[in-house]
Amino acid sequence: MMNRLVKSIVITVLSFFSVTMIAQENDKTNLWKIEGDEIKTSYLFGTMHLIPEKDFILKDKVKTAFDSSELLVLELDMSHPEFMEDMMAQAYLEPGTELKSFMDDSEYELLDNFLKEKTGIGMQMYNTMKPFMLMSVVLMASVDGPLASFEMTLMQMAKESDKQIKGLETIATQVGVFDATPYERQLDDLLDMIKNLDESTALFNTMAQLYISEDIDALYGYMDDYMNGDLEMMARFLDERNNNWIPEISKFSKEFSTFYGVGAAHLAGVQGVINLLRKAGYTVTPVMD
Template identity: 90%
Template sequence: MNRLVKSILTTLLSFLSVTMISQENDNTNLWKIEGDEIKTSYLFGTMHLIPQKDFVLKDKVKRAFDSSALVVLELDMSDPGFMQDMMAHAYLEEGTELKSFMDDNEYELLDNFLKDKTGIGMQMYNTMKPFMLMSVILMGSVDEPLASFEVTLMQMAKESDKQIKGLETIATQVGVFDATPYERQLDDLLDMIKNLDESTALFNTMAQLYISEDIDALYDYMDDYMNGDMEMMARFLDDRNNNWIPEITKLSKEASTFYGVGAAHLAGDQGLIKLLRKAGYTVTPVMD
């Protein structure tokens, strides 16, 4: 499976065993952020989709959540206009179809796969952007119930009357995918279908890696699967991390905040933990 597929898979699945040569961070998905002029806040690494049987929201996470006044995710999915905005960015320009980026054999392969997994063929998805089609394929390919930390956190925030905000807009997140030509995205999507067992294994490995809370191993695993492609790592992780730091600073000055982002954003030289420390904040692991 090539690098773009791996990067998109890890993005869609929270950018989620591996033996490390060196261990920089403690094994935890939850970190406390403290510093001058900000209110104590928490950074929680999520996995956007995880098998229901593996889904656990630990007590330490619940305590951090309860002590926070504001909940911030990558996207504010509670916004009434969220789905409308998502749909506005999910489709190709008018008059453009995915079929024009593939030959007949490739189109037939996709059509048959979708009919088998979802009961609906390519005709329904022909104007959808490749990254959205990949989401459909991933959901249809997993033969077990899935859970989402983001959906759970959003529901908890609503039940406790906590305000919800997003670190970035849908347009920004979609732009990460749009920067790659559709032809290449479709080539990689077809490659994923042809190597579905490997895709499933990747998902299961990421889930186990996430459960272990070994954020350094998770980051190294992702880097290895993208063959050290620095441009891809920058686009999907590093650039976004750097863009989030000013937002985190601003929001944490206003209120004690619980941040929930994909766990692969935490570690690495350009990960949120190091970037927050570089910005002058104390970032410590929450172990229990």
């Protein structure tokens, strides 16, 4: 079995799904309307950052909500001219440091062989990158068939309709979640994942099916069980970010009718965005088909 850190990284890289400790009864929908006295009507849409292309569909209710909004806000503003530069600045180890120094020769060989088999390029390409970048490569290489992205689709729609794009947090904030864990532990977990590849693939497929069903509480229940109630990991990867987003949502929606796209399970639970918005005084209602 993969340990809890691996599971957290899998979740964050692939889907940024968020879970909390107490389930709530929510309607089965990934789209929610946000209303309040001091804000313009906005929408909260739960995405899956990467999903098998065969399962990708953007429903009419989502398109309608998007069309009625003035601004697109994602977890990160990937359209910003400096985004790739910022990403690369966060993605690499300190100069003179290599991933190889954090593992023994047999572990390095295992990673090297896996990458060559799956991508045709070995560890020499990734030896100066932080482990989270390597994790994302391994995960994407492990999934059968082409993948689609709701974020990329929403960004293209925003471009075509001349909508601005903003972000709820910075790439430094997201990378900081990983940097809080020693590289040796991250690499140990990555190697463990490769040795148990069927389990991580099953996790991804299960999350995709739960996402398609739009049952955010079932997704919560699955992930809560899977994470074994690791409160510290949940707080760092998930809950703290949700809480940080609420004032940002308030700020954007005071000025614009905004369409928010965040990982789907950020929605559910006591520390989920839906409940936190309600605690902040906003009315959040499901948008059904």
